Amino acid sequence: MSHFLDIHKTDDAELRKIMEAAHAMKAARAGRPKGATDDDHPLAGRIVALVFEKPSTRTRVSFDVGVRQMGGQTLVLSGQDMQLGHGETIADTARVLSRYVDLIMLRTFREDTLLELAEHATVPVINGLTDRTHPCQIMADIMTFEEHRGPIAGKKVVWAGDGNNVCASFLHAAAPFGFELTISGPEQLDPEPEFVQGARAQGASVTFDRNLETAVAGADLIVADTWVSMHDAASTRERRHNLLRPYQVNEDLMALAKPETLFMHCLPAHREEEVTSAVMDGPHSVIFDEAENRLHAQKAILRWCLGV
Numbered sequence: 001m002s003h004f005l006d007i008h009k010t011d012d013a014e015l016r017k018i019m020e021a022a023h024a025m026k027a028a029r030a031g032r033p034k035g036a037t038d039d040d041h042p043l044a045g046r047i048v049a050l051v052f053e054k055p056s057t058r059t060r061v062s063f064d065v066g067v068r069q070m071g072g073q074t075l076v077l078s079g080q081d082m083q084l085g086h087g088e089t090i091a092d093t094a095r096v097l098s099r100y101v102d103l104i105m106l107r108t109f110r111e112d113t114l115l116e117l118a119e120h121a122t123v124p125v126i127n128g129l130t131d132r133t134h135p136c137q138i139m140a141d142i143m144t145f146e147e148h149r150g151p152i153a154g155k156k157v158v159w160a161g162d163g164n165n166v167c168a169s170f171l172h173a174a175a176p177f178g179f180e181l182t183i184s185g186p187e188q189l190d191p192e193p194e195f196v197q198g199a200r201a202q203g204a205s206v207t208f209d210r211n212l213e214t215a216v217a218g219a220d221l222i223v224a225d226t227w228v229s230m231h232d233a234a235s236t237r238e239r240r241h242n243l244l245r246p247y248q249v250n251e252d253l254m255a256l257a258k259p260e261t262l263f264m265h266c267l268p269a270h271r272e273e274e275v276t277s278a279v280m281d282g283p284h285s286v287i288f289d290e291a292e293n294r295l296h297a298q299k300a301i302l303r304w305c306l307g308v
């Protein structure tokens with residue numbers, strides 16, 4: 001049984017296998033209706049629980065559609081509607097759900113919740129985002145880069161803004177996928193040192209450049225994200241906006257990058273805040289391919305977890 005809890009907890013060769021499977025599965029479906037099942041029905045007879053303690057559009061829909069395309073069934077559950085939100089322990093929830101379903105995808109707040117669920121579940125668990133990491137997103141991002149520009153190894157990725165959970169998963173991915181990561185944001189919002197030290201210890205090239213204009217020189221990929229994440233207190237909004245305003249990705253900034261530089265954002269975006277509409281809808285942007293690839297990358301992750 002294989003959990004997919006974080007990129008750095010998954011063997012490098014297995015990550016590459018998942019990535020190749022995602023590319024192949026996407027290619028195999030080209031031109032088919034979205035509701036058509038894959039030819040091999042790898043999840044036939046399987047039920048997947050999708051548990052959300054936070055809002056979601058992409059994760060909810062892409063996992064649900066992905067399981068259906070592979071011939072499986074889903075249960076989409078809200079943490080608030082379950083006993084999970086009313087005092088039942090995570091361990092007991094894990095044991096009970098494991099008697100009903102073949103795999104659990106969890107989006108939650110605290111990483112500890114995910115880890116406790118995985119410890120006590122007897123079926124695979126997938127991390128659908130915690131306050132600390134978002135590994136499925138980064139698998140989709142790497143897939144998107146590679147389908148547009150080829151292997152990401154040796155390329156320069158620039159993270160613009162808040163050192164949040166998505167940034168943390170980029171740090172986890174830098175060594176296994178072999179890209180250079182430059183983080184450009186205010187020092188006050190740097191990613192946790194553990195993530196940076198861990199990436200460097202694995203051999204990743206991680207640099208900080210407080211000036212986004214110099215950071216994007218030679219970039220192959222620029223990534224932005226919201227300035228206020230779901231787990232950030234509303235009271236921090238003004239401070240975060242003030243700190244992050246110099247890190248907006250706009251047309252003037254993209255003009256300093258290469259013509260072939262890609263722009264990504266995991267979405268949802270706040271247009272005219274962390275990124276302008278001109279960039280989101282402009283020639284560098286691959287944000288909707290990125291959103292689509294959540295589906296294909298996660299289908300490959302589901303198959304890997306279930307060994308099918």
Ligand code: CP
Pocket residue numbers: 055056057058059060129137266267268
């Ligand atoms: N990027 C992402 O995880 O989107 P959702 O929050 O809509 O799932």
